[in-house]
Amino acid sequence: MDAFVTYLPVLAGIALFLYGMKIMSGSLEKLAGAKLEKTLEKMTKNRLKGVALGAAVTAVIQSSSATTVMIVGFVNAGIMKLTQAIPAIMGANIGTTVTAQILRLGDVSGVGFLLTLIKPNNLAPILLIIGTMMVVFGSGKKTKDIGSLIAGLGMLFFGMSTMEQTLTPLRDLPQFQQAMAAVSNPLLGVALGAVLTAVLQSSSASIGILQALSATGAITFATAAPIILGTNIGTCIPVIMASIGANKNAKRAATVHLYFNVIGSIIFLIGIYAIQYTVGFSFWGDAMTRGSIADFHILFNVVNTIILLPFTNQLAKLAKRTVRDKKGERSREDENLLEDRFLATPGLALEQCRKVIVDMGETAFANFYRSCNLVQKFDNKEFKHLNDEENFLDKSESLLGNYLVRITSGNLNDHDSKTASEYLHAIGDFERIGDYSVNIAEVGEYNHENGITLSESAQRELETINNAVREILSMTVMAFENNDAALAAQVEPLEEVIDVMKETLKNKHVERLQAGICNVQSGISFIEVLTNLERISDHCSNIAVNVIKMVERSTKFDPHEHLRKVHEGVSGEYKEKFDEYTEKYLIPLEKIH
Secondary structure (H helix, E strand, O other): OHHHHHHHHHHHHHHHHHHHHHHHHHHHHHHHHHHHHHHHOOOOOOHHHHHHHHHHHHHHHOOHHHHHHHHHHHHHOOOOOHHHHHHHHHHHHHHOOHHHHHHHHHHOOOOOHHHHHOOHHHHHHHHHHHHHHHHHHOOOHHHHHHHHHHHHHHHHHHHHHHHHHHHHHHHHOHHHHHHHHHHOOHHHHHHHHHHHHHHHOOHHHHHHHHHHHHHHOOOEHHHHHHHHHHHHHHOHHHHHHHHOOOOHHHHHHHHHHHHHHHHHHHHHHHHHHHHHHHOOOOOOOOEOOHHHHHHHHHHHHHHHHHHHHHHHHHHHHHHHHHOOOOOOOOOOOOOOOOOHHHOOOHHHHHHHHHHHHHHHHHHHHHHHHHHHHHHHOOOHHHHHHHHHHHHHHHHHHHHHHHHHHHHHOOOOOHHHHHHHHHHHHHHHHHHHHHHHHHHHHHHHHHHHHHOOOOOHHHHHHHHHHHHHHHHHHHHHHHHHHHOOHHHHOOHHHHHHHHHHHHHHHHHHHHHHHHHOOOOHHHHHHHHHHHHHHHHHHHHHHHHHHHHHHHHHOOOOOOHHHHHHHHHHHOOHHHHHHHHHHHHHHHHHHHOOO
16 A cells, blocks of 8 residues: 555656646647648658658657558558658657657756746646636637647646656665666567557657656666667557558558667667677766657667668568568558548548548549430440449448548537538538439430430430530539639539520420420430439539538538529629520520421
8 A cells, every 4th residue: 555655646647747748749630630631641752751741740749659550541541652651650750759859858957047947847837827728718729729738738747747756766765776777688678668658659658757767867878778769669559550450551551660660679779789898888877867868769760760761662572571462362542431540630531531522523423424325325334333333422421421420529620610511511412413323324224125215306405415514513523622612603603504404405305295206205214314414413503602611611601692692693703604604505405406
């Protein structure tokens, strides 16, 4: 019981330290999360740029494991190639050293007001007070997130101070001295660092605890070096766990992360002990400070990156030999459309959703093109292909719907919340467009099986309105993909022209029926196609209005009111586009006899 009471403050300090780190990294993700996807997507064949970007992202989220898990997700989703991911993984190891550099402020000495102020034990309460006031009294979401960041940093420092104060008396205990002597065994030190980091799932946290232990004066270079190397190996465990169930390349990315840290640790251990037993380090038995621990941590990761970066291709080959393709197996980069590991950062998850929705739009457009051809000339193989693609649309709608619901159950800012809402509307519209294309194709199948043919005039009329719907669907997909409000604004005038075209064709069809040119059966097929074409254009209008809404970001934006004003106001630009589409599609349609 006495031992429990003795170590309780130590555990409390560790808890404060870890919780402060969690709050701080979570706040940083909220403030910069939406930009992380675009930052990581800038990965190119330039390896140095990849290292820099990997380090920058990790400096933001304060965890190389989290960044590497994210990179594994990108490889799994086909966003990033394995050879692009490797420099980013190396950079992530460098970026994780930022926390240790911040914590070295405790080594600052001096009697000036500023020097006294920035010491963690003095700075912690100030940061906690400022951060808490911003969270409690702040009005905006961004202000509250910044407040959480500041409060988290204060809690981090407070936890560090608590650990130091409670650990310092331990240096005189025989048990503690024996434990430190045992850890000076390099293999045991590496194992301890790896296990501690695997449990905490953060090398920054492990290094922070080691920095707190340095206050006892019992942490020498001989003790600290193997532990620091072990923390880098331990950070691979969460990444390997995250790659379970992912595709081959994602597993290879996780394997590269392990090889990078293991090879680097072996090189450093051999180098350090070779020098110690030949020349000898003058500081081998000297006590390490927070600063010297932080410096060795960053030295290892920078030097390891410099050594192994030129061997990126060789590391990729080694990973491919470790995680092999089965004979006859075809690699699928896109087998997992949406990744659970993105959910921790809503901005990233939403950007991934956008890409899948764009893929849905392009698939819906391709299926519409097929359906038009199937009405003109039915082909069983093409019809099967169309239905296979429709299954993809159905699956994507279900996956995206569930994924977006999971995103919205988290703590979203206003921008991300509105984006998620608009995406939910968009996936429904694109899926319905796919359904109407299937309906059109089924008309072609029915006509083929029952020997029904359309008159030459009806075929020419359908070709004209099909071209109009192709254009509106193409514009809609492009407007959504590029978030282009100007292009989206061109959808509504074309949609109105298509409505007029449908009514014109219905009237012309009645005239043909009365003249005996068409029969009732072909007439039913003709009207069925027209109905589905009009509905496709209606859903294009819905998507276009939502694109405009996303760009304007007005909380008072009402889609129905927007359309009413568009039709009633009839702006010069709207009328100009309406006249252009009338000239392009409606007038030629009216001339067909």
